[in-house]
Amino acid sequence: MTYWLIPIQEDMWDVILTQGVYGYKSNLKDYIKVGDKLIIYVSKYYAKIYGGKIVGVVRVTSDWYVDETPVFPEETVRNKGFYIYRVKVEPEITGVCDIKAILDKIHFIEDTAQMAKYLRNAPANLKRPIPDDDGHTIEKCLKGEL
Template identity: 75%
Template structure:
């Protein structure tokens, strides 16, 4: 079981929770495997409520598959798949954890002044897994702010 930090647009979170699916523009099977845990981070872009915060942890419950059915809000608006590489997921934890509350406790963001570079693309953290100790700190933060 490996933890990965996954930045998403805020409107994708409801779909992930309700439909139990995560999608990306590229196939991430070389990184993310069935049984891994995805730490969901809401990107600040276009966010109204949760931008810059971690909102949950989901467990990957399938292998990667390709599906062009529009399910995410941006896909529905465009009537075409933008994130066709997908995995099924189950919600493990939900809450709201502000990175500022835990920044001094976590180690994967090595250069605190360059935090943004660790929070972009998928998987984030420069395509490296999140250390288990950091993941536990994040999960505790989520539980405190349900």
């Protein structure tokens, strides 16, 4: 099991939770495998509530597959699949964790002055896994234990 940081647009979170699927524009099978945990980070772009926050951890329960069915909000508006590389996921922990509030407790963000470079693309953290200790810290934060 490996932790991966996954930035999403805020409106994708409901789909991830209700339909149990995560999708991306390119295939991430070389990184993310069955059993891995995805730490879901809501990017600040277009966010109304959760921008800049981690909202949950989901566990990957399937291999990657291609599905062009529009399910994410951007896709349903245009009636076209954009995030066609998908995996099934199950929520493990949901909550709200302000990443800035735990910067002194996590280590994957090596240069806080350039924090944004660790929080973009998928998987984030420059395509590196999140250390287990940081994953556990984030889970505690989501549970309100920090």
